[in-house]
Amino acid sequence: MKNEKGFTLIEMMIVMLIISVLLIITIPNITKNNSNINNKGCSAFKKMVEAQIQSFEMEKDRAPASIDELKTEGYLKTGKCPDGTDVAIQPDGTVNTIAP
Template sequence: MKNQKGFTLIEMMIVLLVISVLLIITVPNIARHSSNINAKGCEGYMKMVEAQVQAYKIDNNNYKTPSFSELVLGGYLKSAEPECPDGTLIDITDEGVVKVNVTETTSTGE
């Protein structure tokens, strides 16, 4: 029985301690940066919708700015919901620029 190989209980406890310390350090950093991650995701989504508006105009030889439902019917967007993945409401201006819908966000108290 003297030549048995394996980890001792102490060694396993040390490994668990190291993993726990790493988790304690990383989880608050991820939580702190989640709002920044959501903002970047919303910016990216708005740019993608703007690009789809331009593609719609080019494909249809039309200078009229489409609505979200027209973009969905044309196959340019998957969802007609005018909001970012984080819930921020957006709107397409007459010029085809996608912006945050200010009238909706101020009425909800955000």
């Protein structure tokens, strides 16, 4: 007999079975938590916008009129949360999302 090194067909099938079971377990968990991930991303974006408003106020000695002013001055690249909802600055300086 030759002494060949390598995997047999049975060993490869067992490895493929283990990988598929792991994928079957993880994919539903990821899709189930997708909305939770987007909500946390939106709240983090709102906190970042509040920080950029404070930075704008320190540099310009006034509050920004809107998100568009923050974008044109280079403080923000976008005015939308990761889930696509728009963000607006209220007259009292708080940041809220706008329902689509």
